[in-house]
Amino acid sequence: MDAMSTPSARLLSLLSLLQTPREWPGSELADRLGVSPRTVRRDVDRLRELGYPVEASMGAAGGYRLAAGKAMPPLLLDDEEAVAIAVALSTAVGKPVSGIEQASLRALAKLEQVLPSRLRHRVGAFRAATESLFTESATPVDPHELAVAAAAVAGHERLRFAYQSGDGSRTRRLVEPHRLVLAGRRWYLLAYDTERDDWRIFRVDRMTRLQPTGVRVPPRELPEKDAAAFVTRRMYSLAPTYEVRATLRLPAAQAAERLGAAPGELRSIDENSCELHGRADTLEWLASRLLMLGCEFQVHEPPELLAHLRVVGDRALRAAVPRP
Amino acid sequence: MDAMSTPSARLLSLLSLLQTPREWPGSELADRLGVSPRTVRRDVDRLRELGYPVEASMGAAGGYRLAAGKAMPPLLLDDEEAVAIAVALSTAVGKPVSGIEQASLRALAKLEQVLPSRLRHRVGAFRAATESLFTESATPVDPHELAVAAAAVAGHERLRFAYQSGDGSRTRRLVEPHRLVLAGRRWYLLAYDTERDDWRIFRVDRMTRLQPTGVRVPPRELPEKDAAAFVTRRMYSLAPTYEVRATLRLPAAQAAERLGAAPGELRSIDENSCELHGRADTLEWLASRLLMLGCEFQVHEPPELLAHLRVVGDRALRAAVPRP
């Protein structure tokens, strides 16, 4: 333990100790912090005054611990925990659903800003290991670059990057980032392209070599009020999606449960079948989800999905024929 | 903003402000914290002395921001970010791979300990929404209960719960938790059953109504040195698993990449095929992963997987036949 000379440093260490899921007797805390038990009691008081609910169980074998309160206390993580959170957020952000993607992204950007570099390497390694497991998306976005972009948005910093547009041509861009928007299962950066003097939308998974320039610029006004609307209007030109229509031999309630969030539309047909309307961007993802439902189903559209199902079905049957 | 009377409270707020991915001019910080700019400079100094690397850009339009340093600073999260992290950790823990499961679990336990209850509800809601999306596992474990168990392990607290054993019988248990072990894709609790006076292993997904008793007991010694070894020896009686053997028409390198972490064993056969040896606990999971590889393959074992592939293949082909 360090000197713990100042009360501030002591409060921080105290918070860190109390976050461990165990009880600390005052005497042990005093020992660890290098102060008298009386001072520990006063520090506990201070924490309580700051809004952190330190619980104490009285009597012999009593002790202090931090309980759930009204506000989030500062989280004091050790190295491994920090890495675990970074990895978890990365996969969450790379496979966004839910409706808290913006918050996940903010949290990731915040964490990456202060993550020591030696930990950063470990995060990268784990990310590489886990990412390919969830190979649902054809081109999963790099969470690190996403975080860099998010930081640039939040800091109003000019951003430089290489972009590969839909037709394959590569360009260098210098933009003023405005917002990151999740649409479908992809992230888009809405930004003002300073070289082309116009608003542009970039698919984040097509951006590489992001370099925050550090140059802060006053936020520019959008031509339209809602960034998300602006994006969705232009988005479909960038992201070819498939509209699915299928009949599932499964009660609508169960189908909703198994499909989880963002299932698209489900309409009940009768007590044990329903119709699914949805949209997705890769056939593999669609086919896999439908097959994982574990029920009979019929696909009506799109024709590409019908073809893909035939391919997958044939492949499964061939795989099931034992050959030496 | 609050009073910020004491330097400790001020330092915490300052840390929170500096974690935002933007630059803060000293004057604005002074304003927000309700102190003079000189004091802000001193506070910044204090933070630096505590080991938090506050970066400053000089000149006009300069400012302060928190950079990556040697140690993790305390993370100050707003409500949404806290929820996002909790959700991300939950799915990471419920679908464990990687090799940082223990750390993820610790982080989740730490977070849940201090998470305000109103946020806890939101986490539960998001969890329910996202969980069913990744319905790979037959009985996904409840991350919240896992966190409770982890806290009991760390705090040496007796734990009470209801258990449904493999044969379907239900019992109430009172145990002294010793360790949580991840084996295969399942979590097991190694604990001393105080009523049966012996060490037992419980599948966490079969535990319900966990109640930490708050009773702290001195840690008991394991009969064998390594808990993980003890578990793995007994585990296979609890978890029926399938041993897979298959030939993939894919170069070994590519297969490893697409399979990601824990692919089992891959042995290269020739330049564009390889043999896979692995183990998994559900056929659906296995079949889906193999089909997602996007290459031809032949399954040799187990026979159950052959049967399941035939079922899935037939179903896919039936689904691809348009019917009114």
Add this chain to the structure above:
DNA sequence: CCATCTAGGTCGGATCCTGGCCTAGATCGC
């Protein structure tokens, strides 16, 4: 009923903290 823990009042002396004022150095825009 006693040991052990939290809770908290009081006091004096040492320490620290603050704001004001100063100079120095870096950087950017004009």
Add this chain to the structure above:
DNA sequence: GCGATCTAGGCCAGGATCCGACCTAGATGG
């Protein structure tokens, strides 16, 4: 190049805070 604007940090004096020591009260478990 020059001035504006920012960080950096020394110095000082008055006041607030903090600390340990010592005390009593209350809760709890063996």
